Amino acid sequence: GTTLVSPRSPTSLVLPELTSLRGSITSMLGSSHPALDRIAGYYFAAEGKHVRPLIVLLMAQAANGVAPGYERLREEDRKTQGAELDAEISPTGILNDVNPRRTVFAAPESENILCTQRRLADISEMIHVASLLHDDVLDEAALRRGAPSAPAAFGNKLAVLAGDFLLGRASVALARLGNLEVVELLATVLANLVEGEVLQLQAQQASEDALAAAPSPSVSLDTSAFWRVTPACPEDAPSEQLFESYLHKTYLKTAALMAKSARAAVILGGCGKADEGEVVERRKEQTRDAAYAFGRNLGIAFQLVDDMLDFRSTSAAFGKPSGGADLRLGIATAPVLFAWQEAPAEARMGEMVRRKFGGEGDVPKALALVEASQGLQRTAKLAQHHVDLALDALAVLPHSEARDALAQLARGVLTRSK
Numbered sequence: 001g002t003t004l005v006s007p008r009s010p011t012s013l014v015l016p017e018l019t020s021l022r023g024s025i026t027s028m029l030g031s032s033h034p035a036l037d038r039i040a041g042y043y044f045a046a047e048g049k050h051v052r053p054l055i056v057l058l059m060a061q062a063a064n065g066v067a068p069g070y071e072r073l074r075e076e077d078r079k080t081q082g083a084e085l086d087a088e089i090s091p092t093g094i095l096n097d098v099n100p101r102r103t104v105f106a107a108p109e110s111e112n113i114l115c116t117q118r119r120l121a122d123i124s125e126m127i128h129v130a131s132l133l134h135d136d137v138l139d140e141a142a143l144r145r146g147a148p149s150a151p152a153a154f155g156n157k158l159a160v161l162a163g164d165f166l167l168g169r170a171s172v173a174l175a176r177l178g179n180l181e182v183v184e185l186l187a188t189v190l191a192n193l194v195e196g197e198v199l200q201l202q203a204q205q206a207s208e209d210a211l212a213a214a215p216s217p218s219v220s221l222d223t224s225a226f227w228r229v230t231p232a233c234p235e236d237a238p239s240e241q242l243f244e245s246y247l248h249k250t251y252l253k254t255a256a257l258m259a260k261s262a263r264a265a266v267i268l269g270g271c272g273k274a275d276e277g278e279v280v281e282r283r284k285e286q287t288r289d290a291a292y293a294f295g296r297n298l299g300i301a302f303q304l305v306d307d308m309l310d311f312r313s314t315s316a317a318f319g320k321p322s323g324g325a326d327l328r329l330g331i332a333t334a335p336v337l338f339a340w341q342e343a344p345a346e347a348r349m350g351e352m353v354r355r356k357f358g359g360e361g362d363v364p365k366a367l368a369l370v371e372a373s374q375g376l377q378r379t380a381k382l383a384q385h386h387v388d389l390a391l392d393a394l395a396v397l398p399h400s401e402a403r404d405a406l407a408q409l410a411r412g413v414l415t416r417s418k
C-alpha cells in the first residue's frame with residue numbers, strides 16, 4: 001500500500017497490518033469467475049481511509065493484556081500463526097473451494113495484536129466495502145474514491161452480487177475466528193446497516209409522523225441540548241423526535257460497525273464473558289463497554305462530519321460527488337434539520353424536506369438556507385461533543401501508545417477533509 005504516515009500519525013503503530021490489509025483481503029476473494037474477482041476487488045484497489053481496521057487494530061493493542069486470559073491466547077497465537085484461520089477445511093471437504101488462489105495468511109507484525117484480531121480488521125473492511133457496493137446502487141452514485149463507482153463501471157446487477165459475495169467470504173472468515181459472541185456482534189451489524197438505510201429511505205414518512213406527534217416532553221437523548229434553540233422555532237419546525245431519528249439512523253448506518261467491531265476486537269483479546277471471578281469479569285465488561293462507546297461516538301462524529309462535508313467539499317478533494325449531493329438524493333441531514341429549525345416559516349423548508357427537494361429550484365434554495373443558518377456550525381459542535389465522548393470512553397483503558405493513537409484518531413475526525 002501507499003498509506004501516508006507522519007511519525008506521530010495514529011496509523012504508524014499498526015503500519016505493517018495496514019500495509020498488508022489489501023493483500024490479506026484479496027487473498028480471501030478468489031472465485032472461479034474473473035468478472036466477479038474484478039468487481040469484488042474493485043474498491044480495494046483504490047486508496048481507502050481504512051478507518052474500521054485502524055479502530056480494530058489499535059483497540060486490540062490498547063486492550064490486550066487487560067484480561068488475565070490474554071497470555072494464554074497469545075501463546076496459542078504464536079504457535080499457530082493464524083494457520084487455522086486460513087487453512088482449507090479438508091482437501092475434499094465442501095469448503096475447500098473457499099479460495100482456490102489463496103495466498104499466505106498475513107500474521108500481525110506489530111506489538112500486541114493477535115492473528116484473530118488482524119483478521120477481524122479485514123472482516124470489518126470487507127463488510128464496509130460490501131455496504132458501499134450496495135450503497136452506490138441505491139444512491140445511483142457516479143463516483144467513489146475518485147474513480148467511476150462500481151455500478152457505473154460494471155452495472156447494478158454485478159455491483160449487488162459482488163457486495164453479497166464479499167459478505168459471504170467475510171462470513172466464512174468470521175466463523176473461523178471461532179468466537180460466537182463475535183459472530184453475533186458482526187451479524188447484528190449487517191442488520192443494523194440495512195435498518196439504517198431503510199430509515200433514511202423513509203425519512204420523509206418519519207418527518208410526517210414526527211410533525212403529527214406532540215413534541216416529546218421527556219427526551220432521553222443526551223444530545224438534546226444541541227437541538228433546542230431560542231427564539232422559538234417556526235410553526236412547522238422539525239420535532240426533536242425527527243432529530244433523534246436522524247441520529248439513530250446515523251448510528252445504524254455508520255457507527256454500529258465501528259462500535260461492534262471495536263467491542264469484538266477486545267473480546268478476541270480475552271475480554272469476552274467467562275467465569276473468572278467478579279473483579280475480573282467487571283473489568284472485562286468495562287473494557288467491552290469502553291470499546292463500544294469509543295466506536296459508537298467516533299462513528300456518529302464521523303458521519304456528522306461526512307454530512308457537513310457533503311455541503312462543503314468539491315468533488316475533486318472528496319473523491320465523490322458533493323456540494324449538496326445528499327439534498328439531490330432527497331436526504332435531510334443535520335445541517336438541513338438545523339437550518340429548517342432556524343428558517344422563517346416563509347422559507348417553506350418543511351415543504352421542501354417533505355417533497356425531498358424535488359420541486360423546481362429546491363436544491364439551490366435549501367443550500368442557501370443552510371449557508372444562511374448556523375446549521376454547519378451546530379453540526380460541527382455536535383460532532384465535537386461525540387468526539388469528546390469517545391475520548392472519555394478511552395479513560396477506562398490502561399495508558400499506552402495505542403490508546404493515545406485512538407485519541408488522536410478521534411480528534412482527527414473533526415479536521416478531516418475527505
Ligand code: FPP
Nearest residue numbers: 130131134135139163190193194197253254
Ligand atoms: C454510505 O453512506 C453507506 C453506508 C454507511 C451504509 C450502506 C448500507 C447499505 C446499503 C445496506 C446494505 C448493507 C450491506 C452489508 C450489504 P452515504 O451514502 O451517506 O455515503 P457516501 O457519500 O460515501 O456514499
Ligand code: MG
Nearest residue numbers: 135136139141
Ligand atoms: Mg452513498
Ligand code: MG
Nearest residue numbers: 135136138139
Ligand atoms: Mg447512501
